[in-house]
Amino acid sequence: MSSAVESADPEPSFGLRTWLRSLGSRVAQGDVGSLPVIGGIVLIWAVFWYLNPNFLTPRNLTNLVLQIAGVGTISIGIVLVLLLGEIDLSVGAVSGLCAAVMAVLNVKRGVPAPLAITGGVLAGTAVGLIQGAWSARFRIPTFVVTLAGLLAWQGALLLVLGETGTINLYDPTIDALTDTFFPASVGWTVAAAVIVIYAASGLWRRQRRARAGLSLASPVEFGASVVLIAALTLVAVFVLNSDRGVPLVLLILLGLIVLFDQLLRRTRFGRYVFAVGGNAEAARRAGVNVDAIRIAVFALCSTLAACGGILAASRLLAVNQSSGGNDLLLNSIAGPVIGGTSLFGGRGSVWTALTGALVISSINNGMDLLAVSSPIKFLTIGGVLLAAVTIDALARRVRQTAGRA
Amino acid sequence: MSVIERQPILQLHGISKHFGAVQALSEIDFEVYAGEVVALVGDNGAGKSTLVKTIAGINIPDSGEIMFESRPVVMHGPRDATRIGIATVYQDLALCDNLDVVGNLFLGREQTEPPLPALNEEHMEKRAIEVLSTLAVKLPSVRTAIASLSGGQRQSTAVARSVMWDAKVVLLDEPTAALGVAQTKQVLELIRRLRDQGLGIVVISHNLADVFEVCDRIVVLRLGRRVSDFRVKDASREQVVAAITGADIGRVPEDDPDAGPGAGASA
Ligand SMILES: Nc1ncnc2c1ncn2[C@@H]1O[C@H](COP(=O)(O)OP(=O)(O)OP(=O)(O)O)[C@@H](O)[C@H]1O
Numbered sequence: 001m002s003s004a005v006e007s008a009d010p011e012p013s014f015g016l017r018t019w020l021r022s023l024g025s026r027v028a029q030g031d032v033g034s035l036p037v038i039g040g041i042v043l044i045w046a047v048f049w050y051l052n053p054n055f056l057t058p059r060n061l062t063n064l065v066l067q068i069a070g071v072g073t074i075s076i077g078i079v080l081v082l083l084l085g086e087i088d089l090s091v092g093a094v095s096g097l098c099a100a101v102m103a104v105l106n107v108k109r110g111v112p113a114p115l116a117i118t119g120g121v122l123a124g125t126a127v128g129l130i131q132g133a134w135s136a137r138f139r140i141p142t143f144v145v146t147l148a149g150l151l152a153w154q155g156a157l158l159l160v161l162g163e164t165g166t167i168n169l170y171d172p173t174i175d176a177l178t179d180t181f182f183p184a185s186v187g188w189t190v191a192a193a194v195i196v197i198y199a200a201s202g203l204w205r206r207q208r209r210a211r212a213g214l215s216l217a218s219p220v221e222f223g224a225s226v227v228l229i230a231a232l233t234l235v236a237v238f239v240l241n242s243d244r245g246v247p248l249v250l251l252i253l254l255g256l257i258v259l260f261d262q263l264l265r266r267t268r269f270g271r272y273v274f275a276v277g278g279n280a281e282a283a284r285r286a287g288v289n290v291d292a293i294r295i296a297v298f299a300l301c302s303t304l305a306a307c308g309g310i311l312a313a314s315r316l317l318a319v320n321q322s323s324g325g326n327d328l329l330l331n332s333i334a335g336p337v338i339g340g341t342s343l344f345g346g347r348g349s350v351w352t353a354l355t356g357a358l359v360i361s362s363i364n365n366g367m368d369l370l371a372v373s374s375p376i377k378f379l380t381i382g383g384v385l386l387a388a389v390t391i392d393a394l395a396r397r398v399r400q401t402a403g404r405a
Numbered sequence: 406m407s408v409i410e411r412q413p414i415l416q417l418h419g420i421s422k423h424f425g426a427v428q429a430l431s432e433i434d435f436e437v438y439a440g441e442v443v444a445l446v447g448d449n450g451a452g453k454s455t456l457v458k459t460i461a462g463i464n465i466p467d468s469g470e471i472m473f474e475s476r477p478v479v480m481h482g483p484r485d486a487t488r489i490g491i492a493t494v495y496q497d498l499a500l501c502d503n504l505d506v507v508g509n510l511f512l513g514r515e516q517t518e519p520p521l522p523a524l525n526e527e528h529m530e531k532r533a534i535e536v537l538s539t540l541a542v543k544l545p546s547v548r549t550a551i552a553s554l555s556g557g558q559r560q561s562t563a564v565a566r567s568v569m570w571d572a573k574v575v576l577l578d579e580p581t582a583a584l585g586v587a588q589t590k591q592v593l594e595l596i597r598r599l600r601d602q603g604l605g606i607v608v609i610s611h612n613l614a615d616v617f618e619v620c621d622r623i624v625v626l627r628l629g630r631r632v633s634d635f636r637v638k639d640a641s642r643e644q645v646v647a648a649i650t651g652a653d654i655g656r657v658p659e660d661d662p663d664a665g666p667g668a669g670a671s672a
């Protein structure tokens with residue numbers, strides 16, 4: 001931070017105390033953000049580590065990363081849909097169907113892997129366009145359209161798979177999606193790049209605000225965020241390097257999260273997604289094409305579901321009749337909600353796809369290590385989801401009373 | 406009186422509008438001058454909202470003529486009205502609670518940085534601060550979400566949004582209906598400031614206290630007809646109430662060509 005930046009600050013607010021106070025007042029107004037889920041992850045990790053020290057080993061944490069890649073990718077799309085105040089129940093089925101499309105193209109039709117993957121992803125886009133347009137055209141709640149989708153695309157999965165019911169994947173490119181680990185040097189380079197880009201873009205924004213004569217966040221807050229990101233990145237890379245190295249699939253997941261986070265927060269499209277979720281009528285009157293935004297979001301959601309399904313297939317090295325089934329749908333929706341994205345629309349962040357998936361997978365993984373039976377796992381995750389939704393509902397009430405004051 | 410010297414900024418001639426069997430507006434004449442606040446009062450169903458929606462381009466009148474800055478205009482939708490400088494603030498305000506003040510002020514008109522699709526937040530925030538300070542609207546921060554603003558602050562934000570794009574006429578539907586005493590004062594203050602900046606303002610209100618406090622002229626509608634036009638300084642509350650309810654006592658100023666519309670509007 002140059003001193004020129006500071007001096008242009010019309011209302012300099014230095015110090016940790018100012019920052020804590022502003023944080024405190026945000027929480028008091030019901031803007032709890034990601035605080036509960038971060039606290040939750042720390043608590044869950046501490047408990048499992050206490051119960052079984054194997055939980056926090058590099059090997060297990062790497063496995064955790066591999067476990068969340070598929071569901072986390074699907075959850076990114078769920079965040080978009082939740083921001084609109086809608087729901088997509090078809091993502092599990094769509095992820096299975098699109099993985100099957102890719103598998104059939106690659107294995108049965110001999111299409112090269114990159115093209116087969118593209119085909120699978122585009123199948124997802126098509127499904128989303130159909131569901132979104134159908135809901136918009138006939139004014140049917142997306143809840144119902146995607147419920148129909150959940151059933152129909154499951155049927156389509158069985159049709160595509162054909163009589164064998166299972167397609168094994170041999171292609172090295174598809175395999176590599178989830179089985180590539182970078183050497184330590186690459187990991188450190190990535191870490192350095194992340195830190196430099198984060199700090200530089202933060203400084204660049206501060207400079208722009210200063211030049212426009214706008215108030216700046218306290219340098220302490222900014223400095224602290226850089227240090228925090230740097231520490232997290234370095235620790236993560238260190239841990240992953242201690243096992244097999246930074247997995248490609250983690251970079252894919254984080255890349256998608258950053259991409260969609262920027263799309264939501266920095267573009268007109270993202271602004272309209274929030275606006276439609278907050279007050280669709282107001283958005284419409286302001287000239288926003290609400291139907292187009294809805295259709296686009298559902299297309300993106302199904303596209304991301306397809307990506308998640310392909311990652312899951314790559315990990316399993318097969319697509320079968322239960323691909324995209326089991327608790328995948330429920331976890332992909334529960335994740336963002338646990339992370340703090342509101343079910344009521346208009347509030348949330350793409351990062352909750354990651355934090356929520358981390359919570360759910362940590363509980364699953366930790367309980368597996370402790371050999372806890374699966375009924376207890378389901379009960380626990382159900383309880384966590386209920387707690388998260390309750391926090392959301394309470395925060396909403398606090399916000400409303402704070403607004404009326 | 407010098408009606409010739411000042412032309413109304415907005416003038417309606419013989420506007421009629423029916424919905425099925427209901428004649429919501431019959432042969433309405435109405436006019437607003439720059440720098441005046443006109444109250445539109447009348448009982449429930451008198452046609453106030455219908456008239457405002459006609460001016461805002463939402464209702465297409467069955468007959469009659471609308472002149473804006475002395476030129477006849479035909480509006481096919483709300484966008485046409487906005488384009489020529491008629492801004493409307495509806496009772497429900499149409500704000501997005503989850504977006505901050507800047508986001509709401511620029512909703513649908515976000516500024517981007519041409520090579521990139523990225524929003525130019527700095528430019529929008531700066532402009533928002535300027536607009537709000539010209540209107541002396543006080544907010545904790547332009548980055549506060551609408552949800553955590555008070556009713557008066559929300560109303561002020563909605564008004565600021567509608568006038569910041571070169572509005573010349575502002576239509577306000579019950580701007581103080583849901584507000585407490587202090588909040589109402591804030592909003593009336595804002596209306597005065599808009600008038601001082603030379604805008605023509607139409608306020609629908611059921612609250613005669615507010616009307617008498619801030620308005621220059623009161624137009625009374627009853628069953629879709631314009632029944633009276635008072636200059637606030639010459640009118641008593643009883644006269645206005647009588648005109649609204651139909652128990653007219655005294656003279657109806659409309660019958661007197663000398664007390665023509667806008668004559669009392671010199672600010
Ligand atoms: N879209 C519509 N369709 C049918 N009738 C309508 C419509 N809009 C208004 N009306 C009718 O026109 C008449 C005038 O209504 P309007 O809403 O303009 O009254 P108002 O003066 O605004 O009343 P209030 O004080 O209750 O808001 C009423 O009888 C109403 O029922």
Ligand SMILES: [Mg+2]
Nearest residue numbers: 450453454455
């Ligand atoms: Mg009305």
